[in-house]
Amino acid sequence: MLEKKLLSRVLERAVKKGGDFAEIYVEEREINHVLYEDKRIERINHGMERGAGIRVVKNGDTGYVYTNDLSEEGLLRAADTAYHAAGEIKYMDKEIPLKVKEPLYSFSVKRHPKDVELAEKIGWVKEADEKVREMGESIRQVAVGISDVQKKVQIANSDGELVENEEVRVRAAANVVAYKDGVMQTGYEAIGGTSGWEILNENSLNDLAVKAGELAVKLLEARPAPAGKMPVIMAAEAGGTMVHEACGHGLEADLVQKGLSVYKDKKGEKVASDLVTVIDDATLDKKYGSYVFDDEGIHGQETVLIDKGELKGYMYDRLAALRDGVHSTGNGRRESYQYKPVPRMSNTFIAPGKDDPEEIIRSTPYGLLVKKMGGGQVNTTNGDFVFEVKEGYIIENGEVRELVRGATLSGNGPEALKKIDRVGNDLGFAIGTCGKDGQGVPVSDAQPTIRITGLTVGGIADEGLPGIKRIIRK
Amino acid sequence: MEWCLRNTGEKILNIAYDMKVEAEAFLMHNRELNIEVANGKVETLKQAEEKGLGIRVINNGKLGFVYTSDLSDRALKEAVISAVYISKYMKEDEHNVLTSNNQIYHHLSLYDPDIEKESLKNKIELAKEAEKAALSADPRINIIEKAGYEDNFFTSVIMNTNGLTASASANFCGSYIFLVAEENGDAQNGFSMMLTRRLKGLSPEQIGKEAAFDALRSLNPKSITTGKMTCIMEPSVVTRFLGIIASMVNADAVQKGKSMLEGKIGEKVASDNFTLIDDGLCEKGVGAFPFDGEGTASSRKVLIENGVLKGFLYDNYTASKEGKKSTGNGQRRSFRTLPGVGTTNFMVKPGEKTPDELISDIKRGFYITEVIGMHTANPITGEFSVGAAGIMIENGRLTYPVKGAAIAGNLADFLKDIEGIGNDLRFYGAKAAPTIRIKSLSIAGD
Structure with a gap:
């Protein structure tokens, strides 16, 4: 990593011409990825990367330059360019001594990726593949991937703060394709965390892969999902894609400030049912979206976004906080040194309530039970969202009936949150890579079992489903 | 730049010859500019420059891959050694093959010197133009989420132990806009973009108008x-x-x-x-x-x-x-x-x-x-x-x-x-x- 003196010199150069704020983000990243597919090691990827991003902010406008030339000459040239980008020149001299900012907590790493030999990792993925294939003929293809990222960063800014931090993240995923009588279906499972490989022992990778295989096989027999508006129960194990899409993105302050969020000017107002409390928390141990410092050197924290249905606040990075005259909530994140930070979620979830999850199902005369969600997308401006249901079941008379496939849920964030009438006392997490402004960052999201009184299920329009037709006609 | 990348590629091939493996060096240099405007002002100006190397070695039919952004002699050597180490864990596969050196490349016109020559000031104007065109299209267009200009210039060099050397450069520029139209409490998004190889072919005005049309027709x-x-x-x-x-x-x-x-x-x-x-x-x-x-x-x-x-x-x-x-x-x-x-x-x-x-x-x-x-x-x-x-x-x-x-x-x-x-x-x-x-x-x- 770089010497303190050099960091100071770069910052001094960046503000010399009158920038309000300057920052340098230095990153050293090592990635390792093993993918087992088609009964063989498909790919082993090992990469080392170093680079720096320099940012100069002037009157709220940003100049951002990145380079992987980390020589003093290269960095000073980048600092000049960043300033040039931000606006007019007004010379001033300022010394910037740097003081190290201490972390408030840390995550333990018990099995550091460095301590796991490549041969052992290959053993894990191979065994998981074999376990899935033992399930029988209908398993057509298995892909098991594991990856770890070790990241060292230095973040120094013209306020004299210096953060030095190391982060380790691991992730494992299995994707299984099953085939029978001309029908092909897939199952997918993933786990990951800000943690070492202790989150995964060989058995749990096997379990993960087998679970993906079981879903793919089950889906072969599933019939297409019905279409129309109906009550939807989302099981805790489905994870929080809905909360991530339906309200998380709309509560990112940059979008709110630009008028691009359906939640703008709604602070203090009711935006969800009384039963709904939404929290973003970067401090949770070992979760995939956790961090000690955000990518602007602010301590990670817990932020209550919605409290019993009332909108409490938004997620901020430094720049958006400055605009609103508040403090950053430690949500300034970036994919790498190649990107400027923007407000992003960490681990976002609906807090557990009081209801027994089983009882929620029993008290539902008809609807869709979602056990596993896929990806999703939201239009933050009007709050419309859509996401994929990987595993959904028809509920009839309080009982879980057959599995259906090919369903998506579409709805509107605030409307859906207001329609939540039951909240379970459980909580289930899912992990993902969240994309915004072309940047992907690791996140997790969670929710208890919840019931939404009406969402549009987009499946195959099927005339032969009397139960569904009834709902459509209302 | 091409010369510099070829020089690095040769070093990789030499190390590979010494280690008795087949190898391929993929080298890339990329420079990009992105200007984002809001309310007639530059909001973010991003300039980037990066170089990097991806190495594939084939060691008795076994494939190893490593990438690095550090092109120092020491890093190059370590990268090839790592790639050979990884290859030992891979299954031998006769289908791991590098391209032969008898390729005939078409001459393509992929470089427009105007993009490089145009001043930053004029590029900022191009970025603003899309926003201006959208705002003046209709009073109901009142939020510009993002409007901008971008360009990209890259050089790619591929060399392998079959004696192949391929190298070429290309550039392009683009204009994009995301906006929102509002009426009677309803808000709808509009979007348009264009990427082109010729600066003269870029029409931010058209992009702004298209995005405005896209949002307006969706209202209510x-x-x-x-x-x-x-x-x-x-x-x-x-x-x-x-x-x-x-x-x-x-x-x-x-x-x-x-x-x-x-x-x-x-x-x-x-x-x-x-x-x-x-x-x-x-x-x-x-x-x-x-x-x-x-x-x-x-x-x-x-x-x-x-x-x-x-x-x-x-x-x-x-x-x-x-x-x-x-x-x-x-x-x-x-x-x-x-x-x-x-x-x-x-x-x-x-x-x-x-x-x-x-x-x-x-x-x-x-x-x-x-x-x-x-x-x-x-x-x-x-x-x-x-x-x-x-x-x-x-x-x-x-x-x-x-x-x-x-x-x-x-x-x-x-x-x-x-x-x-x-x-x-x-x-x-x-x-x-x-x-x-x-x-x-x-x-x-x-």
Whole structure:
């Protein structure tokens, strides 16, 4: 990593011409990825990367330059360019001594990726593949991937703060394709965390892969999902894609400030049912979206976004906080040194309530039970969202009936949150890579079992489903 | 820059010769500029410069890959050693082959010196122009989410121990805008973009106007009733579907049993009027380049011709498996990834009719202008179910906007149900499509 003196010199150069704020983000990243597919090691990827991003902010406008030339000459040239980008020149001299900012907590790493030999990792993925294939003929293809990222960063800014931090993240995923009588279906499972490989022992990778295989096989027999508006129960194990899409993105302050969020000017107002409390928390141990410092050197924290249905606040990075005259909530994140930070979620979830999850199902005369969600997308401006249901079941008379496939849920964030009438006392997490402004960052999201009184299920329009037709006609 | 990259490539090959392995060095240098404006002011100006190296070694048929952004002599040596170490864990595979040195590259005109010469000040003006055009189009356009100008200049060098040296540069520039129109408490998004190889061909004004039109026509939407109906898709929506179709004509997916087009060569998989092309030589598209990420010469391939499946896209590995030649589709997104089968310029051949003619005889239909959640479509099974917005078609005319719909179906049926193709081919980056008409799609609404 770089010497303190050099960091100071770069910052001094960046503000010399009158920038309000300057920052340098230095990153050293090592990635390792093993993918087992088609009964063989498909790919082993090992990469080392170093680079720096320099940012100069002037009157709220940003100049951002990145380079992987980390020589003093290269960095000073980048600092000049960043300033040039931000606006007019007004010379001033300022010394910037740097003081190290201490972390408030840390995550333990018990099995550091460095301590796991490549041969052992290959053993894990191979065994998981074999376990899935033992399930029988209908398993057509298995892909098991594991990856770890070790990241060292230095973040120094013209306020004299210096953060030095190391982060380790691991992730494992299995994707299984099953085939029978001309029908092909897939199952997918993933786990990951800000943690070492202790989150995964060989058995749990096997379990993960087998679970993906079981879903793919089950889906072969599933019939297409019905279409129309109906009550939807989302099981805790489905994870929080809905909360991530339906309200998380709309509560990112940059979008709110630009008028691009359906939640703008709604602070203090009711935006969800009384039963709904939404929290973003970067401090949770070992979760995939956790961090000690955000990518602007602010301590990670817990932020209550919605409290019993009332909108409490938004997620901020430094720049958006400055605009609103508040403090950053430690949500300034970036994919790498190649990107400027923007407000992003960490681990976002609906807090557990009081209801027994089983009882929620029993008290539902008809609807869709979602056990596993896929990806999703939201239009933050009007709050419309859509996401994929990987595993959904028809509920009839309080009982879980057959599995259906090919369903998506579409709805509107605030409307859906207001329609939540039951909240379970459980909580289930899912992990993902969240994309915004072309940047992907690791996140997790969670929710208890919840019931939404009406969402549009987009499946195959099927005339032969009397139960569904009834709902459509209302 | 080319000279500097070649020099590094030679060092890699020399280390590889010493270690007695086959090797390939993929070197890239990339410079990009992105200017984002808001309210007539520059909000973010980003300049970037990066170099990097991806090394593939083949050690007795075993493949090792490593990438690094550190091009110092010590790092180069360590990288080759790591790649050889990794290769020892891989299974020997005769299909791991590097491109031979007898490639003949087409001369393509992919560099516009005007983009490099234009001053930063003028580029900032270009970025502002899109915003200005959108705001002056209509008073209901009052939020510009993002508007900007970007350009990119890159050099790519590929050298391997077969004696191959490929090197070329290209640049392009673009304009984009995302905005919101508001009326009576309703807010709708609008978007448009253009990437072009010629600075003179860039029209931010057109982009601004298109995005404004896109948002305004969606204001005050109604819901749609569930059922099946004829649909028209705008070129931008068709290109979203092309993203999914691309993974079905990928030989890697086919060989792994992950494409529903497996074993269907020579069969009718789409309607008569549908022709699908991948053309790495079409200079207009930003996917054009003399060679792919393995140094194989680019080419033009007709994948589906008048509805009949003609072939798939191959890189060296997948081609070797079938005793074929690579089609020049071993693509890399950056130096950080191994080459894999990918598209160059992926296009639907345009037809004869204007979009208006395609609509004119539809009694009741849905004109789709936006799909969301396309990435949830399944290329393996062909099933899709995505959110959609658009405009209702009644008696051959576009009437009121619709939102909150979901369209669902299977791509196999979708391709066969294409009953009309427009003459309005439009590029969106490296994908291009005209307006198309689908006989019947399942629509879920209220």
